[in-house]
Amino acid sequence: MATKTATKPPYSVNENSSGEVAHREHHNCPTADGQQERDWSKLREDANLATENEHNTTLLQGIKLYPKAVAWSLVVSLAIIMDGYDTALMGSLFGFPAFQRKYGHQIPDSSKYTLTAQWQMALGMATPVGNVVGVILNGHLTDKFGHKPVLHGGLIALIGLIFIQFFAQNVQVLFVGQLLCGIPWGMFTTLAPAFSSEIAPLILRSYLETWVVCCWGIGQFFSYAVLFSLNDWDSQWAYRIPFAIQWLWPVIILPLAAFCPESPWWLVRKGRYEMAERSVVRLSSAKSKEIAAENAKKAVALMIETDKLEKETTKDTSFLACFKGHDLWRTEIACFTWGSQIFTGFVVQSYAAYFFQQAGLSPSDSFKMTLCMGGIHLLCNLASAALTGNYGRRPLYLWGNLALALIIMVVGFLAFGPLNSAFGYATSAVYLLWFAVWCLTMGPLPYIINAEVSSTRLRSKTIALARGTYLVLNIINSVVSPYILNPQNANWRGKSGLLTSGLTVVSLMWAYFRLPETGNRTFEELGILFAEKNITARKFSKAVIYREGEVVRVTGPHKSDN
Numbered sequence: 001m002a003t004k005t006a007t008k009p010p011y012s013v014n015e016n017s018s019g020e021v022a023h024r025e026h027h028n029c030p031t032a033d034g035q036q037e038r039d040w041s042k043l044r045e046d047a048n049l050a051t052e053n054e055h056n057t058t059l060l061q062g063i064k065l066y067p068k069a070v071a072w073s074l075v076v077s078l079a080i081i082m083d084g085y086d087t088a089l090m091g092s093l094f095g096f097p098a099f100q101r102k103y104g105h106q107i108p109d110s111s112k113y114t115l116t117a118q119w120q121m122a123l124g125m126a127t128p129v130g131n132v133v134g135v136i137l138n139g140h141l142t143d144k145f146g147h148k149p150v151l152h153g154g155l156i157a158l159i160g161l162i163f164i165q166f167f168a169q170n171v172q173v174l175f176v177g178q179l180l181c182g183i184p185w186g187m188f189t190t191l192a193p194a195f196s197s198e199i200a201p202l203i204l205r206s207y208l209e210t211w212v213v214c215c216w217g218i219g220q221f222f223s224y225a226v227l228f229s230l231n232d233w234d235s236q237w238a239y240r241i242p243f244a245i246q247w248l249w250p251v252i253i254l255p256l257a258a259f260c261p262e263s264p265w266w267l268v269r270k271g272r273y274e275m276a277e278r279s280v281v282r283l284s285s286a287k288s289k290e291i292a293a294e295n296a297k298k299a300v301a302l303m304i305e306t307d308k309l310e311k312e313t314t315k316d317t318s319f320l321a322c323f324k325g326h327d328l329w330r331t332e333i334a335c336f337t338w339g340s341q342i343f344t345g346f347v348v349q350s351y352a353a354y355f356f357q358q359a360g361l362s363p364s365d366s367f368k369m370t371l372c373m374g375g376i377h378l379l380c381n382l383a384s385a386a387l388t389g390n391y392g393r394r395p396l397y398l399w400g401n402l403a404l405a406l407i408i409m410v411v412g413f414l415a416f417g418p419l420n421s422a423f424g425y426a427t428s429a430v431y432l433l434w435f436a437v438w439c440l441t442m443g444p445l446p447y448i449i450n451a452e453v454s455s456t457r458l459r460s461k462t463i464a465l466a467r468g469t470y471l472v473l474n475i476i477n478s479v480v481s482p483y484i485l486n487p488q489n490a491n492w493r494g495k496s497g498l499l500t501s502g503l504t505v506v507s508l509m510w511a512y513f514r515l516p517e518t519g520n521r522t523f524e525e526l527g528i529l530f531a532e533k534n535i536t537a538r539k540f541s542k543a544v545i546y547r548e549g550e551v552v553r554v555t556g557p558h559k560s561d562n
């Protein structure tokens with residue numbers, strides 16, 4: 001449902017009773033310490049104009065006005081490719097004979113080698129555990145030092161850590177390498193979406209967040225392509241080359257990121273308003289320096305007002321603050337939406353190749369199916385940008401979950417048929433349809449919603465908690481899935497789709513009552529709506545925000561109207 005915009009000037013933070021303002025600038029009224037305060041009425045006027053501009057800017061205008069913001073978002077998001085690449089890499093290397101000889105042991109009475117189940121699980125869990133550490137670190141480091149230094153530090157550290165993987169002489173050292181590399185990869189998975197949301201104008205937010213997901217898909221597809229080209233190699237280079245390719249991305253991103261501007265929102269939170277204005281100017285391409293400077297003043301004025309609003313309701317900026325007041329609802333939404341990526345793909349997605357084999361396909365055909373999935377992932381993620389931009393987050397989430405529940409249920413019922421290639425291909429075809437819908441909806445939506453739903457002061461920490469929730473659930477999924485699919489254990493095969501369908505229904509029911517529409521709202525407007533106790537999630541899109549003098553009014557359906 002389209003969001004209604006206010007016919008009167010949007011909300012501005014009120015002055016206190018004495019007319020004093022906490023924010024200082026280097027022009028206008030002098031203060032005791034030699035600095036000067038921006039005229040508050042002018043700041044409010046600039047913020048109102050900035051909000052109006054945000055709502056009136058079209059997609060093409062946004063790209064034309066902020067091409068540099070688009071470019072820098074694309075560059076920083078490239079760091080996500082490394083996480084997607086490694087996610088697909090390690091599990092596939094377990095099947096390479098050269099890798100098995102190097103890090104496994106010989107099977108008794110056989111010339112073949114294999115890794116023990118314990119080490120397979122340990123290597124598979126090393127990166128997710130490192131990711132958990134990384135997302136928590138990023139929540140602290142980004143708030144203190146900014147996005148740019150943390151990105152640089154992570155990339156430099158990663159260049160050194162990849163040496164551990166490349167030269168690992170035993171499985172224990174390889175495990176340490178995977179664990180340590182997982183830390184910067186985890187930092188990147190939370191840094192990129194937060195940075196993209198803070199440099200993008202309102203109209204471009206969903207598109208740039210979708211690009212973050214596309215980078216993850218590019219990494220997976222690139223990994224599949226590399227592994228496919230080395231599938232017949234029997235030397236040590238069959239696994240060393242895939243490790244070495246990981247050096248490519250830091251070498252590309254680091255020189256580019258050296259010229260990247262810092263997030264203006266982070267600069268505002270630190271009180272560096274003039275630097276924030278310069279950062280906005282660097283992100284825009286106005287026809288003249290005067291116009292660029294004027295637009296930057298308005299944009300930063302809106303950031304200052306939003307920051308002041310959040311300071312009035314959120315004094316603390318620790319992880320604990322994410323669970324207080326209305327920030328608790330924001331954290332719930334962030335964690336549940338990202339966790340729902342696991343619910344809606346439980347068992348059937350993480351072990352796709354194994355799932356195809358259990359459905360009746362040959363190992364060769366199963367690998368081809370996973371390669372096909374890489375292409376579907378990339379294409380559907382690109383297509384999803386148009387859907388989220390035109391139809392909103394909540395409708396896509398609800399309809400997407402409904403479609404996913406029904407499609408994967410069909411996969412579950414097909415598993416009751418005979419185990420042969422015909423049923424295997426039928427199951428795989430329906431599965432690919434399910435995967436396409438997942439990539440159009442549940443693949444990108446958590447990234448977009450997480451970038452919007454948190455307060456700007458707690459964004460890095462909220463995203464860290466949400467990503468941490470995803471990683472913990474993913475670890476559980478990775479441990480449970482083999483037992484559900486393995487013929488020597490539960491042997492559910494395609495019937496596991498029925499379990500996935502049930503979990504998807506849980507996600508659907510939660511979203512109906514708890515997930516608001518966050519699209520087409522500035523961060524200030526979202527803060528007002530979350531603080532308004534009488535507006536339910538289902539009525540967010542109908543709420544209208546405006547000011548009458550110094551009074552803020554939110555009109556629209558309230559709880560009593562439901």
